[in-house]
Amino acid sequence: MAVKGLYALQNGFMGFEKTGLFFGERSAEKVRIPVTCYLVRTGDTTILFDTGVSPRAVPGLLRSDPMAGFTEADLLVHRLESIGLEPKNVDLVVLSHLHYDHAGGAFLFQNSELAVQQDEYAYANYPAGFYAGLYYKKNFDLPGYRWRLLDGDAEIVPGVTALRSDGHTPGHQSLLVELPETGPVILAGDCCYWQESIDKEIPPGVVWDPTRAMHSIKRLKTVARLMGGRIFPSHDPAFWASAIKAPDAYK
Ligand SMILES: [Zn+2]
Incomplete structure (x- = not known):
């Protein structure tokens, strides 16, 4: 098997309303959620999954959000440094979707290929009014960068597969990573958002189509069950506290 390791990269913390986390939730309570990225190393390819928030956005977040926490070490370039990498060493960046807390660091990768679902790319450029606030055009309007626009599931390299999982956004995707010791992991x-989203099949509160989002959760659960794998949620503080974080790796 070609995959060698999976590194969980912490990109800081934000405050988020529970109404945004879970569809149908009415509690206005805010919780502190991690912003997460992952690096996959195979024998010959280095793949990054998501790029966190843009360093440009950090001062504003720290001013406006009392729960925000972004240290120097949380900057994506420093997380990569901690495992001996620079942005130019990343061959491929797979973006789950183009919301600002996932696509904010894409500009760092002018030498890499940027893989996103073509429906996501199209929608992000012309989002509906209700969703426009989550797409910052500066993050993905990157002239001269190499985009690989995917249409559905795609094997990226042996052992690393993009799984279409739309609903949160029109072209959302997850990444299946087949690790030699840990087994299959789906970066959701x-x-x-949370383990609870998986267990109770609750779509995000921030959502484009809740029914499609629910079916995508079910689909990831089915793949995980059939393969004997695990699903890693994106913004779950309890999951993140227990995750093995870079410079250590899931092998
Ligand atoms: Zn999002």
């Missing part, structure tokens, strides 16, 4: 992205 915002298809599954």
Whole structure:
């Protein structure tokens, strides 16, 4: 098997309303959620899944959000540094979707290929009014960058597969990583915010189509069950506290 390791990269913390986390939730309570990225190393390819928030956005977040926490070490370039990498060493960046807390660091990768679902790319450029506030055009309007626009599931390299998981957004995708010791891991992205989203099949409160979002959660659960794998949620503080974080790796 080609996959060697999976590194969980912490990109800081934000405050988020529970109404945004879980569809149908009415509690206005805010919780502190992690912003997460992952690096996959195979024998010959280095793949990044999501890029966190843009360093440009950090001062504003720290001013406006009392729960925000972004240290120097949380900057994506420093997380990569901690495992001996620079942005130019990343061959491929797979973006789950183009919301600002996932696509904010894409500009760092002008030498890499940027893989996103073509429906996501199209929608992000012309989002509906209700969703426009989550797409910052600066993050993905990157002239001269190499985009690989995917249409549905796609094997990226042996052992690393993009799984279409739309609903949170029109072209959301997750990443299946087949690890030699840990077994299969599905990096859910915002298809599954928390473990509770998976267990109770609750779509995100921030959502484009809740029914499709629910079916995508079910689909990831089916793949995980059939393969004997695990699903890693994107913004779950309890999951994140227990995750093995870079510079250590899931092998
Ligand atoms: Zn999102």
